[in-house]
Amino acid sequence: xxxxxxxxxxxxxxxxxxxxxxxxxxxxxxxxxxxxxxxxxxxxxxxxxxxxxxxxxxxxxxxxxxxxxxxxxxxxxxxxxxxxxxxxxxxxxxxxxxxxxxxxxxxxxxxxxxxxxxxxxxxxxxxxxxxxxxxxxxxxxxxxxxxxxxxxxxxxxxxxxxxxxxxxxxxxx
Amino acid sequence: xxxxxxxxxxxxxxxxxxxxxxxxxxxxxxxxxxxxxxxxxxxxxxxxxxxxxxxxxxxxxxxxxxxxxxxxxxxxxxxxxxxxxxxxxxxxxxxxxxxxxxxxxxxxxxxxxxxxxxxxxxxxxxxxxxxxxxxxxxxxxxxxxxxxxxxxxxxxxxxxxxxxxxxxxxxxxxxxxxxxxxxxxxxxxxxxxxxxxxxxxxxxxxxxxxxxxxxxxxxxxxxxxxxxxxxxxxxxxxxxxxxxxxxxxxxxxxxxxxxxxxxxxxxxxxxxxxxxxxxxxxxxxxxxxxxxxxxxxxxxxxxxxxxxxxxxxxxxxxxxxxxxxxxxxxxxxxxxxxxxxxxxxxxxxxxxxxxxxxxxxxxxxxxxxxxxxxxxxxxxxxxxxxxxxxxxxxxxxxxxxxxxxxxxxxxxxxxxxxxxxxxxxxxxxxxxxxxxxxxxxxxxxxxxxxxxxxxxxxxxxxxxxxxxxxxxxxxxxxxxxxxxxxxxxxxxxxxxxxxxxxxxxxxxxxxxxxxxxxxxxxxxxxxxxxxxxxxxxxxxxxxxxxxxxxxxxxxxxxxxxxxxxxxxxxxxxxxxxxxxxxxxxxxxxxxxxxxxxxxxxxxxxxxxxxxxxxxxxxxxxxxxxxxxxxxxxxxxxxxxxxxxxxxxxxxxxxxxxxxxxxxxxxxxxxxxxxxxxxxxxxxxxxxxxxxxxxxxxxxxxxxxxxxxxxxxxxxxxxxxxxxxxxxxxxxxxxxxxxxxxxxxxxxxxxxxxxxxxxxxxxxxxxxxxxxxxxxxxxxxxxxxxxxxxxxxxxxxxxxxxxxxxxxxxxxxx
Numbered sequence: 001x002x003x004x005x006x007x008x009x010x011x012x013x014x015x016x017x018x019x020x021x022x023x024x025x026x027x028x029x030x031x032x033x034x035x036x037x038x039x040x041x042x043x044x045x046x047x048x049x050x051x052x053x054x055x056x057x058x059x060x061x062x063x064x065x066x067x068x069x070x071x072x073x074x075x076x077x078x079x080x081x082x083x084x085x086x087x088x089x090x091x092x093x094x095x096x097x098x099x100x101x102x103x104x105x106x107x108x109x110x111x112x113x114x115x116x117x118x119x120x121x122x123x124x125x126x127x128x129x130x131x132x133x134x135x136x137x138x139x140x141x142x143x144x145x146x147x148x149x150x151x152x153x154x155x156x157x158x159x160x161x162x163x164x165x166x167x168x169x170x171x172x173x
Numbered sequence: 174x175x176x177x178x179x180x181x182x183x184x185x186x187x188x189x190x191x192x193x194x195x196x197x198x199x200x201x202x203x204x205x206x207x208x209x210x211x212x213x214x215x216x217x218x219x220x221x222x223x224x225x226x227x228x229x230x231x232x233x234x235x236x237x238x239x240x241x242x243x244x245x246x247x248x249x250x251x252x253x254x255x256x257x258x259x260x261x262x263x264x265x266x267x268x269x270x271x272x273x274x275x276x277x278x279x280x281x282x283x284x285x286x287x288x289x290x291x292x293x294x295x296x297x298x299x300x301x302x303x304x305x306x307x308x309x310x311x312x313x314x315x316x317x318x319x320x321x322x323x324x325x326x327x328x329x330x331x332x333x334x335x336x337x338x339x340x341x342x343x344x345x346x347x348x349x350x351x352x353x354x355x356x357x358x359x360x361x362x363x364x365x366x367x368x369x370x371x372x373x374x375x376x377x378x379x380x381x382x383x384x385x386x387x388x389x390x391x392x393x394x395x396x397x398x399x400x401x402x403x404x405x406x407x408x409x410x411x412x413x414x415x416x417x418x419x420x421x422x423x424x425x426x427x428x429x430x431x432x433x434x435x436x437x438x439x440x441x442x443x444x445x446x447x448x449x450x451x452x453x454x455x456x457x458x459x460x461x462x463x464x465x466x467x468x469x470x471x472x473x474x475x476x477x478x479x480x481x482x483x484x485x486x487x488x489x490x491x492x493x494x495x496x497x498x499x500x501x502x503x504x505x506x507x508x509x510x511x512x513x514x515x516x517x518x519x520x521x522x523x524x525x526x527x528x529x530x531x532x533x534x535x536x537x538x539x540x541x542x543x544x545x546x547x548x549x550x551x552x553x554x555x556x557x558x559x560x561x562x563x564x565x566x567x568x569x570x571x572x573x574x575x576x577x578x579x580x581x582x583x584x585x586x587x588x589x590x591x592x593x594x595x596x597x598x599x600x601x602x603x604x605x606x607x608x609x610x611x612x613x614x615x616x617x618x619x620x621x622x623x624x625x626x627x628x629x630x631x632x633x634x635x636x637x638x639x640x641x642x643x644x645x646x647x648x649x650x651x652x653x654x655x656x657x658x659x660x661x662x663x664x665x666x667x668x669x670x671x672x673x674x675x676x677x678x679x680x681x682x683x684x685x686x687x688x689x690x691x692x693x694x695x696x697x698x699x700x701x702x703x704x705x706x707x708x709x710x711x712x713x714x715x716x717x718x719x720x721x722x723x724x725x726x727x728x729x730x731x732x733x734x735x736x737x738x739x740x741x742x743x744x745x746x747x748x749x750x751x752x753x754x755x756x757x758x759x760x761x762x763x764x765x766x767x768x769x770x771x772x773x774x775x776x777x778x779x780x781x782x783x784x785x786x787x788x789x790x791x792x793x794x795x796x797x798x799x800x801x802x803x804x805x806x807x808x809x810x811x812x813x814x815x816x817x818x819x820x821x822x823x824x825x826x827x828x829x830x831x832x833x834x835x836x837x838x839x840x841x842x843x844x845x846x847x848x849x850x851x852x853x854x855x856x857x858x859x860x861x862x863x864x865x866x867x868x869x870x871x872x873x874x875x876x877x878x879x880x881x882x883x884x885x886x887x888x889x890x891x892x893x894x895x896x897x898x899x900x901x902x903x904x905x906x907x908x909x910x911x912x913x914x915x916x917x918x919x920x921x922x923x924x925x926x927x928x929x930x931x932x933x934x935x936x937x938x939x940x941x942x943x944x945x946x947x948x949x950x951x952x953x954x955x956x957x958x959x960x961x962x963x964x965x966x967x968x969x970x971x972x973x974x975x976x977x978x979x980x981x982x983x984x985x986x
Contacts, residue, residue: 039197096191103654104194105415142837
């Protein structure tokens with residue numbers, strides 16, 4: 001039968017949150033089923049696809065492999081916590097602008113993984129972006145619009161007035 | 174709109190749902206939770222082929238928290254996507270046909286309890302001999318997997334002749350035969366299939382199903398049939414698909430099961446498949462063995478072509494009859510083929526069913542044809558790009574198999590990638606281990622015929638103008654990430670001179686939206702786009718007439734732009750778009766219009782002519798560059814240049830995304846993706862997981878240089894043709910041809926894995942034929958051919974001996 005619930009307190013998207021759940025549940029399940037935050041997705045629930053990535057104390061983790069209980073007292077950030085003050089995060093803005101989100105299912109995990117990258121590296125090279133995102137699978141985009149969106153957001157976060165390259169959205173002429 | 178300057182169409186836009194997708198707000202099927210919701214799980218067969226002797230559900234039903242258990246007896250009516258292959262049961266009825274075939278279902282208060290209950294269902298099986306490959310199915314008509322089909326375990330046999338190919342071979346300066354094999358692969362959408370059903374008890378007596386489906390209309394049909402409910406008592410809502418690629422185009426067991434469980438329990442029931450189960454649902458690329466024989470003149474002109482394909486269909490029909498026709502349909506639309514013979518066979522085997530994956534039945538023959546042509550070009554000492562450029566199907570022409578070509582931009586595509594890639598400086602000139610390869614392709618912009626034959630439109634739109642200036646578009650089309658919702662908005666915004674974000678779209682809901690047949694066959698932009706265009710033009714006409722009266726100008730002078738309706742000759746004189754709506758609404762009542770689209774009638778009238786016709790064909794050319802490690806056989810693709818003739822971009826950014834995504838998926842098929850089996854005579858999936866089924870990560874994905882060729886096709890909205898599938902097609906043959914350029918070995922089998930490259934290199938070192946690939950094509954009991962004289966031999970699209978009144982195309986129930 002179902003285990004009795006346990007309660008933990010943790011910081012979720014900047015807010016102190018208490019949540020009760022069956023102790024065997026993964027962070028993924030706690031977020032989606034007990035916190036009602038369905039922005040975090042799942043593609044395998046085996047730690048293979050990266051789709052469920054969230055930030056745990058600013059580091060990307062696969063929420064399908066992390067126990068909810070292990071997050072007591074820690075900081076968790078999901079895609080729902082990215083936009084602030086009614087404005088999109090620069091990464092969200094760039095993903096939307098370039099079509100880096102096609103079906104959008106893998107997008108939350110890419111956004112958070114990219115956010116962690118940019119927090120530690122304001123000027124990532126294309127290769128550094130590829131390395132950082134290598135654990136996230138996307139079947140729609142071929143990753144290219146994702147790289148371009150991360151580069152665009154990084155430039156804007158550095159204060160540059162960057163815009164999508166003409167070749168990126170219209171092709172090479 | 175002819176000649177008018179376009180304000181919206183052709184620009185790069187963000188999509189209507191972009192904000193929802195980047196904020197995690199978009200609700201996919203598994204994100205839906207209803208009060209008192211139950212969870213369902215399916216018990217799947219561990220046997221590849223077995224008779225079900227008994228199913229005992231007593232213990233499962235007795236488990237606390239279990240609310241219902243279903244078996245095949247509860248859902249006895251068969252279904253299937255095609256009228257000619259209604260061969261599936263929601264739960265296996267008398268026997269199971271592949272490892273993973275659903276046998277029983279549970280609804281319980283939690284997923285854990287439902288899973289536990291599965292272990293308590295006792296099924297007794299009587300194993301039967303399993304058939305594990307198409308060749309085996311050819312050799313073993315017994316035991317039969319299904320009791321229908323054209324011959325033993327051969328589900329479908331096709332033999333079509335368009336002119337006398339032997340005559341063509343006799344005229345040729347060179348006749349070449351080649352064999353190829355294309356391994357099966359799967360869609361691998363990041364979202365696992367999920368569905369949620371709810372039931373409103375009588376007098377409503379209505380089922381609502383939310384499902385990650387590309388084809389809500391066909392799910393609606395299947396539910397009505399299997400549940401024996403009037404269609405009006407069923408509402409299907411397609412949730413945004415977290416990737417489809419063809420894998421969510423069939424009506425599925427799990428959709429029917431949760432609907433039935435909701436009716437039985439009176440509670441909402443949700444199911445989400447595990448990743449392993451997604452591999453069993455499959456419906457992916459058919460493993461296909463191909464033989465092609467082509468006669469050519471010294472200058473490369475084709476005199477005749479004979480193409481044979483043998484498809485491993487897996488355990489059920491799915492789209493397989495159409496897939497089989499597609500392996501022979503589009504060989505004729507790129508280079509003129511004056512005489513053409515196609516023989517296609519689809520075998521039933523005890524593996525997960527194959528169906529439509531991006532490119533549906535055409536990537537396999539396109540790979541074969543483009544590598545075959547590369548070999549022919551070499552034999553003729555003609556540059557392969559030149560060979561193709563010298564022999565292009567003319568625009569506005571009819572092919573040997575009666576496909577009507579409209580605009581044709583392949584020449585422009587080839588020239589772009591040849592120039593951009595530096596082809597002439599690289600081909601046969603790079604150092605050993607590096608190479609370039611070129612290939613071309615074409616794809617349909619929607620199937621010319623519906624799955625269920627009727628004379629009704631393929632796509633419908635209703636449009637409502639609000640007095641506040643907003644517009645709502647209702648359409649049955651299904652958003653699977655390709656941007657189909659947004660296409661409706663861009664087109665309506667263009668016609669009505671408003672902003673796309675002034676438009677709300679309501680899509681893929683059988684209660685609210687007019688029928689659109691679904692997101693398959695690259696049909697949506699052209700078909701729903703044309704329907705939206707018609708509805709918008711009708712609304713514009715209404716608004717323009719009232720505005721013209723108010724402005725006291727002829728209606729022809731009324732212009733719609735910048736959220737205003739004004740006089741072309743005096744732009745200052747006009748009114749706000751919202752005011753124009755109010756004017757019309759006051760004068761004649763609620764402003765609403767409809768639009769619909771029906772493709773033109775096909776030219777082919779023979780049986781089998783139903784597959785291949787399309788309102789327009791897209792064209793693509795690609796050059797791949799490879800590095801081949803001769804020690805390991807590892808092939809790295811640093812870059813692909815690709816040019817796609819899209820007719821006209823509606824949203825250029827989305828077109829770019831489709832091209833890049835197609836290159837990615839093609840690269841995966843070219844190098845690594847394969848459905849592989851083990852154990853129990855090769856019928857157990859070797860690795861139904863995202864880790865072990867290899868697909869390209871950021872580290873394998875190549876750079877892509879994209880060129881968009883825009884030569885508007887009169888059939889498309891603003892000239893648009895498809896882009897979602899076509900650009901995948903040339904990738905595999907371009908890579909294979911590049912490997913040959915790099916190391917001088919032919920890998921005539923997809924995927925081009927290091928093992929195959931090494932084997933071919935070893936053969937080369939030993940002085941044997943430097944090739945890896947199949948060597949025989951089995952004897953197949955082909956039927957008497959359907960002989961159709963091509964147009965240039967006086968043909969009228971009918972088969973010889975066909976009665977004047979005979980139905981067109983494939984039509985059998």
